[in-house]
Amino acid sequence: MRPANNHNRGKKMRRTLAAGVVALALSGCASIMSGGTQPVTIKSVPEGASVTVTNRAGEKVHNGTTPVTLTLNRGAGYFKSETYKVEVKKEGYEPRQLDIVSTVNGWYIGNILFGGVIGLLAVDPATGAMYSFPDSVNATLNVSEKTVAGSAQSLTIVSTESMTPEAMKNAREVVAPK
Structure with a gap:
């Protein structure tokens, strides 16, 4: 005959195990592993550019300078x-626009492997955890044509015969391309 204490302990253990299985079945793999938000770093070359981020609805999510990490x-x-639109600007450079677009999160596929039907069809799609963004986006800004055209550089052509020895020290020879 078994003591009543062991019988109750076994029953309690089975209930705990059953509760764990139910909790797993009602959750989503991507929601558990990744969550509904993700940090994304926005960088620019050169750094210190102004950055504006808007979401799919056109609402401004962030306004600041690079580099920045947003959730x-x-x-x-x-x-x-x-999806997000990123606009990067800096004086003297052409503005640049980038898109942050998601892909399907690998943990979402875990719902199929682990039998999480509710996670597959309800939890992960509702929380957005089924999607994943790149960890960072980079914008390389090109120098503005206005900046190049308005630069203070000039070219003066003179005969070396008319130059003083001191001026010859600062002169540079320009060779035409062949």
């Missing part, structure tokens, strides 16, 4: 990934 929402609704 962005992955989802924009049920089975709808969020």
Whole structure:
């Protein structure tokens, strides 16, 4: 005959195990592993450029300078990934626009492997955790044509015979391309 204490302990253990299985079945792999938000770093060359980030709805999410790390929402609704437009500007440079676009998060596929039907069809799509962004985006700004055209550089052509020895020390020879 078994003591009643062991019987109750076994029953309690089975309930705990069953509760754990139910909790796993009702959750999503991507939601557990990644969450509904993700940090994304925005960099520029040169640094210190102004950056404006807007979401799919056109709402301004951030306004500041590079480099910056933002925590962005992955989802924009049920089975709808969020996308972001990034505008990077700096005086003397051409402005640059980039898109931050998501891909399907690998953990979302874990729902198929681990039998998380509710995670596959409800939790991960509702939280946006089924999507993933690149960890960083980089904008290389090109020097503005106005800046190049308005530069103070000039070219003066003179005969070396008319130059003083001191001026000859500062002179540079220009060779035409062949």
